[in-house]
Amino acid sequence: MFDHLSAVPQADEGTLVCVTPWSATLQAQARAEALAAWFRCPLVPRGRRSIEQVFAEEGVSGVLVAEDPPRLYHRAQPGQPFFFHPGLARPRLAALAHGLPDRLLRVAGIRPGDVVVDATLGTGTDSLVLAYGVGPDGRVIAIESSWVLARLFAWAKRENGHGYPGMRELLARIEVVYGDNEQVMAAMASDSADVVYFDPMFRRPIAEQDATIAPARPWTDPRPLSDAAWREAQRIARRCVVLKERPASDQFARFGLVPDKPRAKIAFGVWNKEREAR
Ligand SMILES: C[S@@+](CC[C@H](N)C(=O)[O-])C[C@H]1O[C@@H](n2cnc3c(N)ncnc32)[C@H](O)[C@@H]1O
Structure with a gap:
Protein backbone atom coordinates (compact mmCIF):
# COMPACT_ATOMS: atom_id res chain seq x y z
CA MET A 1 0.00 0.00 0.00
CA PHE A 2 2.71 2.46 1.03
CA ASP A 3 6.37 2.70 0.17
CA HIS A 4 7.14 5.55 2.51
CA LEU A 5 10.31 4.02 3.87
CA SER A 6 12.05 4.61 0.60
CA ALA A 7 10.01 7.55 -0.65
CA VAL A 8 10.60 9.93 2.25
CA PRO A 9 13.99 11.58 2.73
CA GLN A 10 15.97 10.56 5.79
CA ALA A 11 15.13 12.87 8.69
CA ASP A 12 18.11 12.19 10.90
CA GLU A 13 20.75 12.57 8.23
CA GLY A 14 24.25 12.95 9.64
CA THR A 15 23.25 11.81 13.11
CA LEU A 16 23.97 8.09 12.82
CA VAL A 17 26.89 5.84 11.92
CA CYS A 18 26.99 2.06 11.82
CA VAL A 19 29.83 -0.04 13.23
CA THR A 20 30.48 -3.76 13.65
CA PRO A 21 30.60 -5.31 17.11
CA TRP A 22 34.10 -5.81 18.53
CA SER A 23 34.12 -9.45 17.47
CA ALA A 24 33.61 -8.65 13.81
CA THR A 25 32.90 -11.98 12.17
CA LEU A 26 32.29 -12.13 8.44
CA GLN A 27 28.60 -12.45 9.27
CA ALA A 28 28.69 -9.30 11.43
CA GLN A 29 30.56 -7.42 8.69
CA ALA A 30 27.89 -8.42 6.14
CA ARG A 31 25.15 -7.42 8.60
CA ALA A 32 26.83 -4.05 9.18
CA GLU A 33 26.93 -3.36 5.44
CA ALA A 34 23.27 -4.30 5.07
CA LEU A 35 22.27 -2.21 8.10
CA ALA A 36 24.19 0.87 6.91
CA ALA A 37 22.32 0.65 3.61
CA TRP A 38 18.98 0.05 5.41
CA PHE A 39 19.44 3.08 7.71
CA ARG A 40 21.12 5.10 4.94
CA CYS A 41 24.01 5.97 7.22
CA PRO A 42 27.79 5.61 6.83
CA LEU A 43 29.55 2.41 7.88
CA VAL A 44 32.71 3.43 9.74
CA PRO A 45 35.57 1.20 10.93
CA ARG A 46 35.16 0.05 14.54
CA GLY A 47 38.77 -0.85 15.29
CA ARG A 48 39.14 -1.22 19.05
CA ARG A 49 37.06 1.87 19.75
CA SER A 50 34.49 2.04 22.56
CA ILE A 51 31.04 3.44 21.77
CA GLU A 52 32.03 6.67 23.58
CA GLN A 53 35.10 6.99 21.34
CA VAL A 54 32.96 6.46 18.23
CA PHE A 55 30.62 9.24 19.41
CA ALA A 56 33.52 11.60 20.07
CA GLU A 57 35.54 10.85 16.94
CA GLU A 58 32.66 10.66 14.46
CA GLY A 59 30.73 13.64 15.91
CA VAL A 60 27.37 11.88 15.68
CA SER A 61 24.46 11.53 18.09
CA GLY A 62 23.75 7.89 17.28
CA VAL A 63 25.77 4.70 16.84
CA LEU A 64 24.20 1.58 15.42
CA VAL A 65 26.06 -1.61 16.36
CA ALA A 66 25.49 -4.45 13.91
CA GLU A 67 24.53 -7.11 16.42
CA ASP A 68 21.52 -9.38 16.09
CA PRO A 69 19.24 -7.61 16.94
CA PRO A 70 21.07 -4.36 16.16
CA ARG A 71 21.75 -2.03 19.10
CA LEU A 72 21.12 1.66 18.80
CA TYR A 73 23.12 3.92 21.12
CA HIS A 74 22.28 7.57 21.65
CA ARG A 75 24.86 10.05 22.89
CA ALA A 76 22.39 11.26 25.55
CA GLN A 77 22.30 7.84 27.26
CA PRO A 78 25.15 5.64 25.99
CA GLY A 79 24.61 3.08 28.76
CA GLN A 80 21.05 2.30 27.67
CA PRO A 81 20.96 1.10 24.05
CA PHE A 82 17.68 0.49 22.30
CA PHE A 83 17.05 -2.73 20.39
CA PHE A 84 14.04 -4.68 19.21
CA HIS A 85 12.40 -6.97 21.73
CA PRO A 86 8.75 -7.83 22.36
CA GLY A 87 9.01 -6.26 25.83
CA LEU A 88 5.69 -5.63 27.50
C1 LIG B 1 4.69 6.85 23.53
S1 LIG B 1 5.41 6.39 22.05
C2 LIG B 1 4.30 5.15 21.47
C3 LIG B 1 4.47 3.89 22.19
C4 LIG B 1 3.78 2.75 21.50
N1 LIG B 1 2.36 2.78 21.69
C5 LIG B 1 4.34 1.42 21.95
O1 LIG B 1 3.55 0.54 22.28
O2 LIG B 1 5.57 1.28 21.94
C6 LIG B 1 5.01 7.68 20.92
C7 LIG B 1 5.67 7.52 19.57
O3 LIG B 1 4.99 8.34 18.63
C8 LIG B 1 5.92 8.93 17.77
N2 LIG B 1 5.32 10.16 17.22
C9 LIG B 1 5.14 11.35 17.84
N3 LIG B 1 4.55 12.23 17.03
C10 LIG B 1 4.34 11.58 15.85
C11 LIG B 1 3.76 11.97 14.60
N4 LIG B 1 3.29 13.20 14.41
N5 LIG B 1 3.68 11.05 13.62
C12 LIG B 1 4.16 9.79 13.81
N6 LIG B 1 4.73 9.37 14.96
C13 LIG B 1 4.82 10.25 15.97
C14 LIG B 1 7.13 9.19 18.67
O4 LIG B 1 8.32 9.33 17.90
C15 LIG B 1 7.12 7.96 19.56
O5 LIG B 1 7.93 6.95 19.01
Whole structure:
Protein backbone atom coordinates (compact mmCIF):
# COMPACT_ATOMS: atom_id res chain seq x y z
CA MET A 1 0.00 0.00 0.00
CA PHE A 2 2.71 2.46 1.03
CA ASP A 3 6.37 2.70 0.17
CA HIS A 4 7.14 5.55 2.51
CA LEU A 5 10.31 4.02 3.87
CA SER A 6 12.05 4.61 0.60
CA ALA A 7 10.01 7.55 -0.65
CA VAL A 8 10.60 9.93 2.25
CA PRO A 9 13.99 11.58 2.73
CA GLN A 10 15.97 10.56 5.79
CA ALA A 11 15.13 12.87 8.69
CA ASP A 12 18.11 12.19 10.90
CA GLU A 13 20.75 12.57 8.23
CA GLY A 14 24.25 12.95 9.64
CA THR A 15 23.25 11.81 13.11
CA LEU A 16 23.97 8.09 12.82
CA VAL A 17 26.89 5.84 11.92
CA CYS A 18 26.99 2.06 11.82
CA VAL A 19 29.83 -0.04 13.23
CA THR A 20 30.48 -3.76 13.65
CA PRO A 21 30.60 -5.31 17.11
CA TRP A 22 34.10 -5.81 18.53
CA SER A 23 34.12 -9.45 17.47
CA ALA A 24 33.61 -8.65 13.81
CA THR A 25 32.90 -11.98 12.17
CA LEU A 26 32.29 -12.13 8.44
CA GLN A 27 28.60 -12.45 9.27
CA ALA A 28 28.69 -9.30 11.43
CA GLN A 29 30.56 -7.42 8.69
CA ALA A 30 27.89 -8.42 6.14
CA ARG A 31 25.15 -7.42 8.60
CA ALA A 32 26.83 -4.05 9.18
CA GLU A 33 26.93 -3.36 5.44
CA ALA A 34 23.27 -4.30 5.07
CA LEU A 35 22.27 -2.21 8.10
CA ALA A 36 24.19 0.87 6.91
CA ALA A 37 22.32 0.65 3.61
CA TRP A 38 18.98 0.05 5.41
CA PHE A 39 19.44 3.08 7.71
CA ARG A 40 21.12 5.10 4.94
CA CYS A 41 24.01 5.97 7.22
CA PRO A 42 27.79 5.61 6.83
CA LEU A 43 29.55 2.41 7.88
CA VAL A 44 32.71 3.43 9.74
CA PRO A 45 35.57 1.20 10.93
CA ARG A 46 35.16 0.05 14.54
CA GLY A 47 38.77 -0.85 15.29
CA ARG A 48 39.14 -1.22 19.05
CA ARG A 49 37.06 1.87 19.75
CA SER A 50 34.49 2.04 22.56
CA ILE A 51 31.04 3.44 21.77
CA GLU A 52 32.03 6.67 23.58
CA GLN A 53 35.10 6.99 21.34
CA VAL A 54 32.96 6.46 18.23
CA PHE A 55 30.62 9.24 19.41
CA ALA A 56 33.52 11.60 20.07
CA GLU A 57 35.54 10.85 16.94
CA GLU A 58 32.66 10.66 14.46
CA GLY A 59 30.73 13.64 15.91
CA VAL A 60 27.37 11.88 15.68
CA SER A 61 24.46 11.53 18.09
CA GLY A 62 23.75 7.89 17.28
CA VAL A 63 25.77 4.70 16.84
CA LEU A 64 24.20 1.58 15.42
CA VAL A 65 26.06 -1.61 16.36
CA ALA A 66 25.49 -4.45 13.91
CA GLU A 67 24.53 -7.11 16.42
CA ASP A 68 21.52 -9.38 16.09
CA PRO A 69 19.24 -7.61 16.94
CA PRO A 70 21.07 -4.36 16.16
CA ARG A 71 21.75 -2.03 19.10
CA LEU A 72 21.12 1.66 18.80
CA TYR A 73 23.12 3.92 21.12
CA HIS A 74 22.28 7.57 21.65
CA ARG A 75 24.86 10.05 22.89
CA ALA A 76 22.39 11.26 25.55
CA GLN A 77 22.30 7.84 27.26
CA PRO A 78 25.15 5.64 25.99
CA GLY A 79 24.61 3.08 28.76
CA GLN A 80 21.05 2.30 27.67
CA PRO A 81 20.96 1.10 24.05
CA PHE A 82 17.68 0.49 22.30
CA PHE A 83 17.05 -2.73 20.39
CA PHE A 84 14.04 -4.68 19.21
CA HIS A 85 12.40 -6.97 21.73
CA PRO A 86 8.75 -7.83 22.36
CA GLY A 87 9.01 -6.26 25.83
CA LEU A 88 5.69 -5.63 27.50
CA ALA A 89 3.86 -7.13 24.54
CA ARG A 90 4.93 -10.56 25.78
CA PRO A 91 2.84 -10.75 28.99
CA ARG A 92 -0.09 -9.13 27.19
CA LEU A 93 0.11 -11.66 24.34
CA ALA A 94 0.47 -14.51 26.83
CA ALA A 95 -2.64 -13.30 28.69
CA LEU A 96 -4.58 -13.06 25.42
CA ALA A 97 -3.49 -16.58 24.49
CA HIS A 98 -5.01 -17.71 27.80
CA GLY A 99 -8.31 -16.07 26.92
CA LEU A 100 -7.84 -13.00 29.12
CA PRO A 101 -8.88 -9.60 27.76
CA ASP A 102 -6.46 -6.83 26.80
CA ARG A 103 -7.52 -3.33 27.78
CA LEU A 104 -6.47 -1.64 24.53
CA LEU A 105 -8.14 -4.28 22.35
CA ARG A 106 -11.30 -4.01 24.47
CA VAL A 107 -11.63 -0.21 24.54
CA ALA A 108 -10.80 0.04 20.82
CA GLY A 109 -13.25 -2.80 20.03
CA ILE A 110 -10.68 -4.55 17.82
CA ARG A 111 -12.16 -7.41 15.78
CA PRO A 112 -10.58 -10.10 13.60
CA GLY A 113 -10.04 -8.82 10.06
CA ASP A 114 -9.82 -5.15 11.13
CA VAL A 115 -7.52 -2.59 9.53
CA VAL A 116 -6.03 -0.60 12.39
CA VAL A 117 -3.85 2.48 12.10
CA ASP A 118 -1.40 2.72 14.99
CA ALA A 119 -0.46 6.34 14.39
CA THR A 120 2.39 6.31 16.95
CA LEU A 121 4.42 3.08 16.55
CA GLY A 122 7.18 3.85 19.11
CA THR A 123 8.75 0.57 20.23
CA GLY A 124 5.89 -1.38 18.64
CA THR A 125 4.48 -2.95 21.81
CA ASP A 126 0.91 -1.87 21.11
CA SER A 127 1.24 -2.64 17.39
CA LEU A 128 2.15 -6.24 18.23
CA VAL A 129 -0.90 -6.57 20.49
CA LEU A 130 -3.10 -4.94 17.85
CA ALA A 131 -1.67 -7.38 15.28
CA TYR A 132 -2.79 -10.23 17.53
CA GLY A 133 -6.25 -8.66 17.83
CA VAL A 134 -6.81 -8.22 14.09
CA GLY A 135 -5.79 -11.83 13.42
CA PRO A 136 -4.39 -13.33 10.23
CA ASP A 137 -6.95 -11.55 8.01
CA GLY A 138 -6.39 -8.10 9.48
CA ARG A 139 -3.53 -5.66 9.36
CA VAL A 140 -1.94 -2.84 11.28
CA ILE A 141 -0.58 0.26 9.55
CA ALA A 142 2.02 1.53 12.01
CA ILE A 143 3.18 5.13 11.52
CA GLU A 144 6.33 6.55 13.09
CA SER A 145 7.93 9.94 12.47
CA SER A 146 11.32 8.94 13.88
CA TRP A 147 13.40 7.53 11.05
CA VAL A 148 15.55 5.32 13.26
CA LEU A 149 12.62 3.87 15.24
CA ALA A 150 10.65 3.16 12.06
CA ARG A 151 13.71 1.64 10.42
CA LEU A 152 14.67 -0.48 13.44
CA PHE A 153 11.18 -1.97 13.69
CA ALA A 154 11.10 -2.58 9.93
CA TRP A 155 14.46 -4.39 10.24
CA ALA A 156 12.99 -6.63 12.95
CA LYS A 157 10.13 -7.39 10.59
CA ARG A 158 12.61 -8.20 7.81
CA GLU A 159 14.48 -10.48 10.25
CA ASN A 160 11.23 -12.23 11.28
CA GLY A 161 11.37 -10.91 14.82
CA HIS A 162 14.95 -12.02 15.54
CA GLY A 163 13.79 -15.46 16.63
CA TYR A 164 11.42 -14.32 19.38
CA PRO A 165 8.61 -16.90 19.48
CA GLY A 166 5.40 -15.88 17.74
CA MET A 167 6.78 -12.58 16.45
CA ARG A 168 7.10 -13.57 12.80
CA GLU A 169 3.34 -13.96 12.24
CA LEU A 170 2.48 -10.78 14.14
CA LEU A 171 5.14 -8.68 12.39
CA ALA A 172 3.89 -9.90 9.02
CA ARG A 173 0.57 -8.18 9.78
CA ILE A 174 2.25 -4.85 10.55
CA GLU A 175 3.09 -2.39 7.80
CA VAL A 176 5.64 0.16 9.01
CA VAL A 177 5.20 3.62 7.55
CA TYR A 178 7.82 6.28 8.18
CA GLY A 179 6.36 9.77 8.31
CA ASP A 180 4.25 12.25 10.20
CA ASN A 181 0.92 10.65 11.06
CA GLU A 182 -1.07 13.66 9.85
CA GLN A 183 0.57 13.54 6.41
CA VAL A 184 0.36 9.77 6.09
CA MET A 185 -3.34 9.72 7.03
CA ALA A 186 -4.03 12.67 4.70
CA ALA A 187 -2.98 10.35 1.85
CA MET A 188 -5.48 7.67 2.93
CA ALA A 189 -9.07 7.41 1.72
CA SER A 190 -12.01 8.28 3.99
CA ASP A 191 -13.31 5.29 6.00
CA SER A 192 -10.34 3.16 4.89
CA ALA A 193 -9.44 1.94 8.41
CA ASP A 194 -11.62 0.51 11.15
CA VAL A 195 -9.79 2.08 14.10
CA VAL A 196 -7.09 4.73 14.53
CA TYR A 197 -5.01 4.67 17.70
CA PHE A 198 -2.83 7.47 19.13
CA ASP A 199 -0.31 7.05 21.95
CA PRO A 200 1.78 10.24 21.70
CA MET A 201 4.56 11.00 24.15
CA PHE A 202 2.76 11.94 27.37
CA ARG A 203 2.81 15.63 28.14
CA ARG A 204 3.97 14.66 31.67
CA PRO A 205 5.92 11.35 31.52
CA ILE A 206 5.19 8.57 34.02
CA ALA A 207 7.17 5.48 34.98
CA GLU A 208 4.79 3.14 33.12
CA GLN A 209 5.30 4.80 29.75
CA ASP A 210 8.96 5.31 30.58
CA ALA A 211 9.63 1.64 31.30
CA THR A 212 8.96 0.74 27.69
CA ILE A 213 10.03 3.86 25.91
CA ALA A 214 13.05 4.98 28.04
CA PRO A 215 15.80 3.42 25.87
CA ALA A 216 14.09 4.80 22.75
CA ARG A 217 13.20 8.20 24.24
CA PRO A 218 16.08 10.22 22.68
CA TRP A 219 14.92 9.04 19.27
CA THR A 220 11.23 9.85 19.76
CA ASP A 221 9.24 12.76 18.41
CA PRO A 222 7.99 14.67 21.48
CA ARG A 223 5.29 16.72 19.74
CA PRO A 224 1.72 16.61 21.02
CA LEU A 225 -1.01 15.21 18.82
CA SER A 226 -2.03 17.86 16.28
CA ASP A 227 -5.59 18.98 15.62
CA ALA A 228 -5.07 18.18 11.94
CA ALA A 229 -3.96 14.61 12.72
CA TRP A 230 -7.02 14.13 14.89
CA ARG A 231 -9.29 15.37 12.08
CA GLU A 232 -7.59 13.05 9.57
CA ALA A 233 -8.08 10.14 11.96
CA GLN A 234 -11.79 10.95 12.28
CA ARG A 235 -12.05 11.03 8.51
CA ILE A 236 -10.26 7.73 7.79
CA ALA A 237 -11.73 5.71 10.71
CA ARG A 238 -14.89 3.72 10.02
CA ARG A 239 -15.58 2.99 13.69
CA CYS A 240 -13.49 4.86 16.24
CA VAL A 241 -10.40 6.87 17.17
CA VAL A 242 -8.64 6.06 20.45
CA LEU A 243 -6.28 8.24 22.48
CA LYS A 244 -4.07 7.01 25.33
CA GLU A 245 -2.90 9.56 27.92
CA ARG A 246 -2.72 10.17 31.63
CA PRO A 247 -6.30 10.46 33.01
CA ALA A 248 -5.79 14.05 34.17
CA SER A 249 -4.31 15.10 30.84
CA ASP A 250 -5.91 18.13 29.16
CA GLN A 251 -5.61 16.20 25.87
CA PHE A 252 -8.89 14.36 26.56
CA ALA A 253 -10.92 17.57 26.92
CA ARG A 254 -9.10 18.97 23.89
CA PHE A 255 -10.68 16.28 21.70
CA GLY A 256 -13.99 16.03 23.58
CA LEU A 257 -13.10 12.65 25.11
CA VAL A 258 -13.84 11.13 28.51
CA PRO A 259 -11.01 9.08 30.07
CA ASP A 260 -12.18 5.51 30.72
CA LYS A 261 -10.45 5.20 34.13
CA PRO A 262 -10.11 8.57 35.86
CA ARG A 263 -8.08 7.16 38.76
CA ALA A 264 -5.78 4.78 36.86
CA LYS A 265 -2.22 5.59 35.81
CA ILE A 266 -3.15 5.62 32.16
CA ALA A 267 -6.48 6.14 30.47
CA PHE A 268 -8.05 5.71 27.07
CA GLY A 269 -10.53 8.04 25.42
CA VAL A 270 -12.65 6.85 22.51
CA TRP A 271 -14.36 8.89 19.81
CA ASN A 272 -17.02 6.76 18.16
CA LYS A 273 -18.03 7.61 14.59
CA GLU A 274 -21.40 5.82 14.61
CA ARG A 275 -22.44 7.51 17.85
CA GLU A 276 -21.38 10.88 16.42
CA ALA A 277 -23.48 10.32 13.31
CA ARG A 278 -26.69 9.65 15.28
C1 LIG B 1 4.69 6.85 23.53
S1 LIG B 1 5.41 6.39 22.05
C2 LIG B 1 4.30 5.15 21.47
C3 LIG B 1 4.47 3.89 22.19
C4 LIG B 1 3.78 2.75 21.50
N1 LIG B 1 2.36 2.78 21.69
C5 LIG B 1 4.34 1.42 21.95
O1 LIG B 1 3.55 0.54 22.28
O2 LIG B 1 5.57 1.28 21.94
C6 LIG B 1 5.01 7.68 20.92
C7 LIG B 1 5.67 7.52 19.57
O3 LIG B 1 4.99 8.34 18.63
C8 LIG B 1 5.92 8.93 17.77
N2 LIG B 1 5.32 10.16 17.22
C9 LIG B 1 5.14 11.35 17.84
N3 LIG B 1 4.55 12.23 17.03
C10 LIG B 1 4.34 11.58 15.85
C11 LIG B 1 3.76 11.97 14.60
N4 LIG B 1 3.29 13.20 14.41
N5 LIG B 1 3.68 11.05 13.62
C12 LIG B 1 4.16 9.79 13.81
N6 LIG B 1 4.73 9.37 14.96
C13 LIG B 1 4.82 10.25 15.97
C14 LIG B 1 7.13 9.19 18.67
O4 LIG B 1 8.32 9.33 17.90
C15 LIG B 1 7.12 7.96 19.56
O5 LIG B 1 7.93 6.95 19.01
